[in-house]
Amino acid sequence: xxxxxxxxxxxxxxxxxxxxxxxxxxxxxxxxxxxxxxxxxxxxxxxxxxxxxxxxxxxxxxxxxxxxxxxxxxxxxxxxxxxxxxxxxxxxxxxxxxxxxxxxxxxxxxxxxxxxxxxxxxxxxxxxxxxxxxxxxxxxxxxxxxxxxxxxxxxxxxxxxxxxxxxxxxxxxxxxxxxxxxxxxxxxxxxxxxxxxxxxxxxxxxxxxxxxxxxxxxxxxxxxxxxxxxxxxxxxxxxxxxxxxxxxxxxxxxxxxxxxxxxxxxxxxxxxxxxxxxxxxxxxxxxxxxxxxxxxxxxxxxxxxxxxxxxxxxxxxxxxxxxxxxxxxxxxxxxxxxxxxxxxxxxxxxxxxxxxxxxxxxxxxxxxxxxxxxxxxxxxxxxxxxxxxxxxxxxxxxxxxxxxxxxxxxxxxxxxxxxxx
Numbered sequence: 001x002x003x004x005x006x007x008x009x010x011x012x013x014x015x016x017x018x019x020x021x022x023x024x025x026x027x028x029x030x031x032x033x034x035x036x037x038x039x040x041x042x043x044x045x046x047x048x049x050x051x052x053x054x055x056x057x058x059x060x061x062x063x064x065x066x067x068x069x070x071x072x073x074x075x076x077x078x079x080x081x082x083x084x085x086x087x088x089x090x091x092x093x094x095x096x097x098x099x100x101x102x103x104x105x106x107x108x109x110x111x112x113x114x115x116x117x118x119x120x121x122x123x124x125x126x127x128x129x130x131x132x133x134x135x136x137x138x139x140x141x142x143x144x145x146x147x148x149x150x151x152x153x154x155x156x157x158x159x160x161x162x163x164x165x166x167x168x169x170x171x172x173x174x175x176x177x178x179x180x181x182x183x184x185x186x187x188x189x190x191x192x193x194x195x196x197x198x199x200x201x202x203x204x205x206x207x208x209x210x211x212x213x214x215x216x217x218x219x220x221x222x223x224x225x226x227x228x229x230x231x232x233x234x235x236x237x238x239x240x241x242x243x244x245x246x247x248x249x250x251x252x253x254x255x256x257x258x259x260x261x262x263x264x265x266x267x268x269x270x271x272x273x274x275x276x277x278x279x280x281x282x283x284x285x286x287x288x289x290x291x292x293x294x295x296x297x298x299x300x301x302x303x304x305x306x307x308x309x310x311x312x313x314x315x316x317x318x319x320x321x322x323x324x325x326x327x328x329x330x331x332x333x334x335x336x337x338x339x340x341x342x343x344x345x346x347x348x349x350x351x352x353x354x355x356x357x358x359x360x361x362x363x364x365x366x367x368x369x370x371x372x373x374x375x376x377x378x379x380x381x382x383x384x385x386x387x388x389x390x391x392x393x394x395x396x397x398x399x400x401x402x403x404x405x406x407x408x409x410x411x412x413x414x415x416x417x418x419x420x421x
Contacts, residue, residue, distance in 0.1 A: 004035050012046045019048040029071045032056070036063040045070070050110050052136045054103065055129060062101050062129070069103040072260070082107065084203070086259045087330045087390050089226060091115050091200035095190065097147045097213075098206040101126055102133035102140075108203075109137045118194055122146035122154065122182040141194065147204070148184030149212035155181050187213065188220045198224025205231060211241055215248025228266040229259075255389035257360040269332065269388050280334055282327060282393070282418040283311065291328065296321040310340070310416035315350045315397040322351075322396035328359060329393055334420035335386040341370065341378045344412035348400040349373040352413070354382060359390035371400055372413075393420075 011028040018024060035043055036058045044053035047070060054070075056062035069082045084107065091112055096105050099119035108117055117140045121127045127144045134140040146154045155171050191199060202225055204210055210230050228249075232241070242264070246256055255267045284290045296316060313323045343350045349372055356366035368382045397413040 001035070001039055004031060004038065007031050008035065015046075016048045025071060029067050032066070033063055036060070050106060052106070052133075054106060055132050056101070057129060065100055066103055069107050083260055083263060084108075084229070086265065087328060088112075088201065089330060091226070093196055093199045094118070094201045094203065095187070095196075095199045096120065097187075097202065097204040098122075099130055099142070100205070101129040102131075102142075104203060104205075105130070105134050105140050106137070109134075109140055113139070115139065115200075116196075117141070118143070118190070118196070120145055120147055120190060123156075143190075143193075144182065145190070146182050146184040147187060147190065147206055147213055149209065149216050150184075150186060151189065152184040153181050154184040186218075188218075191221055200226045202228045203230075204228065206233070211244045211248070215245050226268050230264050230266075231262050257389055267389060280329065280331070280420040282329075282339075282395075282415075282420070293326045295324045295326070297323055310414050311395065311418060312412060312414040313395070313397045315399045315413045318348070318399050320398065322353065322398040324394055324396040326392055326394040329391055329420070331387040331389060331391050331420065333386045333388060335384055336421040337366070337368075337380075337382045337384075337418070338421060339380050339418035340416040341372050341380050342412070342414045342416065343372050343374055343376055345374050349376075350413045351398050351400055352380070352415070353394075353396045353398075355394040355396075356384070356387070357392045357394075359392055362392075365391070 008028070008031050011024060011031060014024050015021070015028060032043070032045060036056065038058070040059045041057070042055055043058055044055055045066060046053050050070075054066065056066050069084070072082055084104065092115060094105075094108050094112070094115050094117045096108070096117060096119045099105055099121045102119060105117050105119045108115065117137075119130055119134060119140060119142045121130050121142070122145060124144070127142070130142055134142055148154060152170060185193070187202070191197075199221065202214075204214060206213065210233075214228060214230060230245070232238075245264070246266075249256065249266050253269055255269060257265050257267075259265050297313075311325060313325060316323050337354055337356075341352050352370050352372065354366065354368045355364060357364045365387065366382065366384045370378065370380055372378050395415055395418070
C-alpha cells in the first residue's frame, strides 16, 4: 500500500505540471483503482483543475463514480470531460438529484463557479461523504432526502453496484425498513424548501422511477427548467420507460439527445423572437472559452490565425485533404450561416466548404461549397431549416487545381465575421 500511495503522490505532481496530459491522468486513476481494491478507509484524489481534494472511500463503489465524472470521455482541459462534458448553457441554479458522494456537485462547482447547487442524497453513509466533499464550496447546499413523485416516507429497497446503486422506495413491510427511513419530496417541494423559484439544470441519477418523477402530470417546475439530464438505473431502460419519459417533454418545446451512450439530455428550445434566432458568432467574444478541432493543417509558422480578422486557414494544395476547423455549438433556432470570404494570390483560387451535422447522430444536415478566385472577397450566405441543440460545424479550405503549380507562400484564405443567424 505504501508503494501505491507514493506512486499516487508522484502522479499528482506530474498532473500538476502537465494538467492536459490524459495519459498521466489515466495512469493516476488506475493507481486509485488499485488503492480502492486493496484497502478500506478514506483517501483523497488531487486533481489540478479542481480546487479541493476529493475524498473517496476504499473498498466502495466511490472510485467508479469518481472515474466516471473526472476521467472518462475527455474533451479538453477546461472541465469538459467525464459524463457531463457535453455543452451546457451556463446555469444559475443546479439541482443534483441522487448526488452520491458529491463528485458531480464538485465538478459543476468548478465548471460553473457562479452557480448555486443543491445536492440531494438519501443514503446516510454516502451523505456523509457528500458533505465532506462539498463543505469547501459555499455555493453548494446538501440535504439528506430522496426525490419522489409524491410526498412520502421512503426506505432502503436494495442496491445495485454497491453504494452507487442504493435504491429507496415505499415501505415493503419487511425488517429492512426499520431505521432506514428518509423523507421523499417532489422536485417542486425541494425547490420550495430552498427558496428556488426556478432551476436551470436538473441532473437526476436516482435508481428508478425517473418517468414518474420527471414526467408526471403535475410539474409546476417545468416552465422554469432549461435542461434535464438522466440515465437508466441499471444501465438499460426498462420496456417503454424511455419512450414514456420522452413523450412527457413535447418536441415543440424540448430537444432530446443522448450523450456518452446512456445520458438522456432534455433541453428546452430557446424562444425565437419575431421568428429570428439570436446571432451566434463562431469566434466567441473574449474571454469566453470555446473548444475547436484542427485537422489537415500544414505545420508551418503562421499556418492559421484566430483573431479580429476572423478564421484564417491556409488552403492545402489540390489533391490534399482540406484544412479544416470544427466547432461544437449549441443552437437555438439559427437558420443561416453568413461570413465574408477572402483569398490571397493562390493560383486557381480557393474552395471554401461548410458542413453542419447533428452531434447526436453524426448525420450531415448542411453541406455547401463556394469557389473564390485569387485576391477576391465574397459575402457568403447559406440558409437552412432552423436547428436546435448540439451540432458540429466544420469549415474547410483547399486550393483549386491550376496549371500554375509554383509554390505560393501567401495563399491566405479566411472566414471573416462568421456567424449563425
